[in-house]
Amino acid sequence: MDNLALCEANNAPLTPITFLKRASECYPNRTSIIYGETRFTWPQTYDRCCRLAASLLSLNIAKNDIVSVLAPNIPAIYEMHFAVPMAGAVLNPINTRLDAKSIAAIFRHAQPKILFVDRNLETLARATLHLLPDEEQRNLLVIFIDEPDRPKRISSNDQLDYEELIRRGEPSSSSAARMFRIQNEHDPISLNYTSGTTSEPKGVVVSHRGVYLSSLSVIMGWEMGKFPVYLWTLPMFHCNGWNLTWSVAARGGTNVCIRHVSAPEIYKNIESHGVTHMCCVPTVLNILLQGNSLDMSQRSKPVQVLTGGSSPPTALVEKVQRLGFEVLHVYGLTEATGAVLFCEWHDEWNRLPEKQKMEMKARQGVGILALADVDVKNKKTQESVPRDGKTMGEIVMKGSSIMKGYLRNPKATSEAFKHGWLHTGDIGVIHPDGHIQIKDRSKDIIISGGENINSIEVENVLYKYKKVLEAAVVAMPHPMWGETPCAFVVLEKRKTGQGDCDDQFMTREGDLIKYCRENLPHFMCPKRVVFMGELPKNGNGKILKHKLRNIAKSLVINDDNTIGIKH
Amino acid sequence: MDNLALCEANNAPLTPITFLKRASECYPNRTSIIYGETRFTWPQTYDRCCRLAASLLSLNIAKNDIVSVLAPNIPAIYEMHFAVPMAGAVLNPINTRLDAKSIAAIFRHAQPKILFVDRNLETLARATLHLLPDEEQRNLLVIFIDEPDRPKRISSNDQLDYEELIRRGEPSSSSAARMFRIQNEHDPISLNYTSGTTSEPKGVVVSHRGVYLSSLSVIMGWEMGKFPVYLWTLPMFHCNGWNLTWSVAARGGTNVCIRHVSAPEIYKNIESHGVTHMCCVPTVLNILLQGNSLDMSQRSKPVQVLTGGSSPPTALVEKVQRLGFEVLHVYGLTEATGAVLFCEWHDEWNRLPEKQKMEMKARQGVGILALADVDVKNKKTQESVPRDGKTMGEIVMKGSSIMKGYLRNPKATSEAFKHGWLHTGDIGVIHPDGHIQIKDRSKDIIISGGENINSIEVENVLYKYKKVLEAAVVAMPHPMWGETPCAFVVLEKRKTGQGDCDDQFMTREGDLIKYCRENLPHFMCPKRVVFMGELPKNGNGKILKHKLRNIAKSLVINDDNTIGIKH
The missing domain is CATH 3.40.50.12780 (ANL, N-terminal domain)
Structure with a gap:
């Protein structure tokens, strides 16, 4: 040749x-x-x-x-x-x-x-x-x-x-x-x-x-x-x-x-x-519920809706579909140049019970054609996990549609591309039918109204507040935005030796939130600050965020924007 | 950056x-x-x-x-x-x-x-x-x-x-x-x-x-x-x-x-x-007519049919669509790695009279997304023709989906790619709505049952027959294959000076066709050989193939495979 x-x-x-x-x-x-x-x-x-x-x-x-x-x-x-x-x-x-x-x-x-x-x-x-x-x-x-x-x-x-x-x-x-x-x-x-x-x-x-x-x-x-x-x-x-x-x-x-x-x-x-x-983003699905359903007699097909940014709650998808929309769930990230997993629908699934159908719809799905490969890999061994829907690993991908890298940040670029794959930081499984499902998101990201919030950045701002000794920010559920940041804070002990009473905490919560709003975009600010005597840590002194997440999950923001405890 | x-x-x-x-x-x-x-x-x-x-x-x-x-x-x-x-x-x-x-x-x-x-x-x-x-x-x-x-x-x-x-x-x-x-x-x-x-x-x-x-x-x-x-x-x-x-x-x-x-x-x-x-290829549309229509009560949609290789006759498309098929016409060539123009349908066209609708359907259409550009250019000036549906030029294209070239044939490769475009040799117009339509195919190609036949190759075989002085091969219409080769031949004058009588011609036609079938794939053999005293030529001695094509068009092959004259 x-x-x-x-x-x-x-x-x-x-x-x-x-x-x-x-x-x-x-x-x-x-x-x-x-x-x-x-x-x-x-x-x-x-x-x-x-x-x-x-x-x-x-x-x-x-x-x-x-x-x-x-x-x-x-x-x-x-x-x-x-x-x-x-x-x-x-x-x-x-x-x-x-x-x-x-x-x-x-x-x-x-x-x-x-x-x-x-x-x-x-x-x-x-x-x-x-x-x-x-x-x-x-x-x-x-x-x-x-x-x-x-x-x-x-x-x-x-x-x-x-x-x-x-x-x-x-x-x-x-x-x-x-x-x-x-x-x-x-x-x-x-x-x-x-x-x-x-x-x-x-x-x-x-x-x-x-x-x-x-x-x-x-x-x-x-x-x-x-x-x-x-x-x-x-x-x-x-x-x-x-x-x-x-x-x-x-x-x-x-x-x-x-x-x-x-x-x-x-x-x-x-x-x-x-x-x-x-x-x-799924938040807009909530907005759709505030309107009337579509007059389907005037339409040949439902409005096709692509949603992503975070996994849409199944009940929400169900409600929106009843209004005359057809929802397709995708997963993507800026580093992968947009949507990379599509929850491609198989007609056979229409015969499943409604609940199971909606669970299928909430999975992240299969890789786009532009990718050369998508996989879920054990973070330590870098080996592919079995396709059993159970074994967790990090979602990784490669292909010509992936970003060139981070501008003027060779360290972050090489970190993202180590072992020849883009590392998403998201933890998931592969089901036997080939669909990928996220089981645990990258620990430090909170997704509020489709916006990614890096909890570390919120923590950095909190740490600068002079009375803050320690701070940890995790996601808490929010009826409108899906998630919102919740801060756990340990204050410096007062020199005067006075005890911390609830009343003071309430004042301080307002102060801290106000301070955050002056130093961060509003959507990034914690909606709730929880004061603690100390943060839960492991033997090496690492903050156990999953414990904080469990506490945050039990806190709910009511429709009138007050905070309650989930029952 | x-x-x-x-x-x-x-x-x-x-x-x-x-x-x-x-x-x-x-x-x-x-x-x-x-x-x-x-x-x-x-x-x-x-x-x-x-x-x-x-x-x-x-x-x-x-x-x-x-x-x-x-x-x-x-x-x-x-x-x-x-x-x-x-x-x-x-x-x-x-x-x-x-x-x-x-x-x-x-x-x-x-x-x-x-x-x-x-x-x-x-x-x-x-x-x-x-x-x-x-x-x-x-x-x-x-x-x-x-x-x-x-x-x-x-x-x-x-x-x-x-x-x-x-x-x-x-x-x-x-x-x-x-x-x-x-x-x-x-x-x-x-x-x-x-x-x-x-x-x-x-x-x-x-x-x-x-x-x-x-x-x-x-x-x-x-x-x-x-x-x-x-x-x-x-x-x-x-x-x-x-x-x-x-x-x-x-x-x-x-x-x-x-x-x-x-x-x-x-x-x-x-x-x-x-x-x-x-x-x-359109020939298969003919085959579809030999079967029953589809039971559309069992189907949600018609069978989608992509047809190309040559322009499908509009009456044929109409008949096939009535059987339960939806026909989309494409134009392509091996050199462009397959189909490159798609006759994309606009819903508004459904309101046109049936005849006009079918004419729209027979146009070659608009370029695929993989192409960087498609154009119709004046062959002499290499300028783009106006998009008026009238001015003719050569269809040319460029893009990453075009062939690498012809194997071990740098001359043909550079000829095909001259001026930075792939030259198709096909002559067409661009309509004001952007659709390209072929008006005159590359002169030397006959398309029979979707197979391209280079008429020059058939002529070369004819010329080798010792009694043939001159030969020209053009397309003639065929009810099954769309087109079939028709040869025009001038024989050497016999030394004996005897006149050419019809009877002799008949024998010779059979001889020549038999000879062709021994030396060419069957689909490439002329179905008809017309003997002439001399071939029509211009002042420079160039054979005027369009005149021969006009004669060939008036010859038709009947369904029983005999040849007649079109009225």
Whole structure:
């Protein structure tokens, strides 16, 4: 077999940017974006992205520069998922639920060249900039995104505005045409922070190749046919909306963008636009229950819902399905470039009793096609566990869709990739039917409303409170958010030798929570602080978090937000 | 952005072999193959392929060695699509409709190390080997595939038999484990001949990466959900069965293998196994009409049929759909690693009048997701034609799913890839809605029953007939095969000066056809030979084939195989 060389005709880099050009050519009459009264077709979206990319180049954006965006699910952040990489730059979508301090930490780490800000988040953005050193502030170009129907605010500081960039972009210029061609599919396309706090922000770098494969995998895993009408209930700043940003373009679908996720907003959009698909964290399933069921006489099929971030409670899935939704459970992580396990349904399972059926639905499932391998391995021996549904091990995976690594953090990168696998930290089993189920999540992560909270980061803040001697944070159940942090704290003994009375503890609990809210994003703050004489520890002095978790489990937050004991 | 290195965890070669391992792990209880009374599950198929691969290695098969197979759609040829590349070798599936001479030409060009032969094709194989020089015969190891239920024939020459290889394979041996890992996704996986004749066989080399992307593209283009029951009505030797060999594994589906394609066989299998999908050339649609319609009360959906190879006549599609099939038309070529344009259906089109709807259905469609670009270009200027449905140009494409090139034919390879695009030779238009439609096929290709016939090759054989002065071969319509070759011949003037009378021509037509059948595969032989005093030519002496095509179009072959004139 002689050596056949690769050439332009048979070796194009894999990049999701091709999906957009293809959509504009293959689906010229289809609606790409709906947002309030705004409508775009795929050729319009392609044109706007080309113009924006050209404008970015004219602002001297160079290859691999970081472009950050702070915005909810409005059309601009969707467009940036194509336009920024078209300019050779790397998109950095920021969690809008973070506080100024956390975002500033991201900026210090990522060193973005441009920040796009939704006008409604101006206060947060200005507070963040305020925390940056003068030089960094000067180096960061801030561009605001105004609502299309709102009169443009003119102020001396707002030199540049998003729509102005699109208007003046000249995609036909030679430099633009040159840059639009991605040279290497392993180049970074997005930088997604897994935790945005003061301590150590971890920036996950994903590649064109990785998101291309992940975008196709979610289409296949979800069996998403052509022309979906996709409702944006999952933030695009979460793993690029689990890659649906790109998948919807690949399918020639319609993106229904919404600013706020509420039951009336969701049901209104489903009705008006014939929504067929949506993704969300289990918390949003709760929100769906606050609305009416869908009028199925008007619909040929239920709305397909992909849910993940944490395992959805089976009772919740059951209730939501009765309203006219079909729920598919997935498991993913930012480091694996989105959803990697899909709970693929076998028709035979429909004959199972309802309870067992819902238990099947809550399992994490089987690996996507983009992965080369998924396994559950004994943490010590690194050997595969038997597929018996009982033996536990760590869920590991490998393949071209996995992240490139953590930005400027070789230690964390090599730790994540040791033994040639991505280590998820999640403990699970493999059932004889091939489905993986998580049995114990990575100890230090609390998932609240789909947001990962690293308990160690909350503990670090607590430790800085001068009266705190020891602190341990674990998950406690929450009716709305699934989980919420619960802190166990040992205070320094008072010099005066006074005993700790309940009354004082109550005051202190309020103080500590207030202190946390001043130093952490609100969703990360403990909803409950339990004071103890000492924390339970093993012989080596290691805090036994499972004991604390058991205590936390017995505490419940009532619907009126008071705390009670579970019976 | 610092340099993040690729490693084993995040950079696995793209190869369809992973689909098989995944199927065995994710779908352990599902049936992989049904063939008569034979049943395999995915773990069994994986095990058999590993064993076969190990046996190939023990036979000293080295990287990039060619392994040929001459077999209809039996389980063995399916297994070889995984086992041969697992051993690092390149699969060469041979068209069983070729004659010994054509196959021998392929062997001389491809230099295979092993030939697997279905026992029922033993005579053809022995005739082929007979045509090879002694040394080449000695270097080629021939292994027969016997029917599982048939008693094994013992003869001194049949040292090796397919099932014996599987029995004795030891996949756990260290050399096997090493080889099963593909190192480079650009490595060749299959060698598919586009024409297997004496003159110049063209061996299309496709890569692991190319077929991986094409396999996923056909899943998405066809919207093929999980667990299809796939009936093998398309030969696997045609572009690896348009990559469905690998796609069905990716989907955890069931392969229903059949030896012969006939109406009773197709309907029997659809009934017994709940077939959901099948691919075929339009000729098979004709065969479907010879059977009963499907009992749709027993089925939730029509059988999905992917058809291509040539444009299906609209009346035919209409009739077949009424029987309970849903036809999707695709366009592909071996050089593009299978189907590349899908006639994606828009629901709005259902409201069109039936005739117009069927015309939409006959268009070639839009490019698959694996392609980086598809276009229609003016052949002279290489500029894109306007998307007006009128302006014609050559259909060209580029992307990672395109072939690596032609084996040992750098001239043809560089010709195919000139200007950085794969040139299909097919002339078409782009409609304003983005769909491509072929208006004029590459002049020299006749498509008969889904087989491409290069008219030049037939002419070359005719020219060798001593009395032939000039010959030109073009397509004529055929009720069963779509097209069939029609030859126009000018004979040498007899020295004796006698005039050519009709009676003589009749004799000569029979002689020439008989001569062709002795020197060409039967499907390539002209069904009609028209004698002329001279061939129509332009000023430069070039034969005007379009004039001949017009004459050929007016000739029709009746259902009783006689020839008439179209009115």
